[in-house]
Amino acid sequence: MNKFHEIFLDLEKKILTNDYPPQSLLPSENQLMKIYGVSRETIRKALNLLTNAGYIQKKQGKGSFVLDVKRFDFPLSGLTSFKELQANQHISNQTIVTTLEKEFVTPQLSQVSDWQVGEEVWHLIRQRRIDGEVVILDKDYLLADVIPELPLEKAEDSIYAYFEDELGLEIAYAKKEIEVKLITNEIQELMDLRPEDTHVIVVTSLVFLEDTTCFEYTESYHRLDKFRFVEFARRRKI
Amino acid sequence: MNKFHEIFLDLEKKILTNDYPPQSLLPSENQLMKIYGVSRETIRKALNLLTNAGYIQKKQGKGSFVLDVKRFDFPLSGLTSFKELQANQHISNQTIVTTLEKEFVTPQLSQVSDWQVGEEVWHLIRQRRIDGEVVILDKDYLLADVIPELPLEKAEDSIYAYFEDELGLEIAYAKKEIEVKLITNEIQELMDLRPEDTHVIVVTSLVFLEDTTCFEYTESYHRLDKFRFVEFARRRKI
């Protein structure tokens, strides 16, 4: 691994274990150079990662303040998937695959995904049970050209771990959209909704590889009372 | 302004005006060095800004691909405020201030904001009319220690422009949370809700300055049918 990434992970660990507690200052860039035996640029790259992740706030002439990261415990932002989410939380949960089949791209799907009509895609529907209730429903379409095989046991686990670790895909970025929509019959049947539920949250995602090909289109349906989205955002200077 | 930031703005403009159309490659870093007469590090900093903003995708050995930015037309992410949002859109809209007064921090507010009970804050409530209907309601609390004066005409315009351009505040980052909540009587009275509306989206934000002081706590209420949140997210490597 890179030096700057290793230093990032080390500093992250020390912040999380309170070796560098909130409100304190990290060692200066000069001191960190000596501590890790690297150049200043390498230190600054590591500090940039910490800054973007919301761990520190730098101030010219003063130093790098450690931010309070405990109040920010649910990082859905930054392309984290459901399975990775669970690892951080302590929720009893279960994934049930209700559909896993190859289909052809329809005109409707082509419009939202930019895939050619007739291309082969995997169609995957998964119920996400949390504490016994289906409160999330994930509908995925995956380009078969990129994902030739999609075994059931992988679909029940994390498809992202399968794509990255076993298929060697490099997932680069995603475009996400959050909206509220009326419940359809299909959703009604597949989710454990309450009588008073008339709407669901829909998180639509297009996910792209490093070569800018879109390989995944997802609609993730969330019951209103179970949805929460937390984001750390830096002010982009205009 | 910085060189790398100016180069970023110039490249951004050229991407938006299709001088560098989607799917094409930017000039190589070496070529850009010659074009702008700067060092490679400066070019790379500008390209990093483009990468983070979702304009390009770099690939080692190949170059920097221009991404299709048109399909991504509503950048609410990254701490953009309502007023800045409007500028990009072509929506008839209006802001009505219904409350603007100094108060003291209550224990409830203290819990969510980390402000001391009894500190002075501005309490600001604004109705956001879009096409004549109040579909967004913003409840702001602003630390009076940081914002000594808050004139009505500034509150009706963009408070962020007032803070940054006139007060010289440096807004650094924010923690945001999106949830769905039941409608309260207060919300019912201040928003133009439909008979079938039982819930609203609540976007809660804590906004921080460069010195890590929290100066703003906001609850933004959105009518379900008018809410949309779009995000560009890069995969953070684990």
Added chain:
DNA sequence: GCCCATTTGTACGTATGTATA
């Protein structure tokens, strides 16, 4: 399969500017 030019990624060194205390 291999070499080679091109392109981006990482890393180091140095110098100067600017903000803070």
Added chain:
DNA sequence: CTATACATACGTACAAATGGG
């Protein structure tokens, strides 16, 4: 005013991926 700390900028070198011959 000075020492310290971060910000910007330039230069250099080598590694790694890509694509053409």
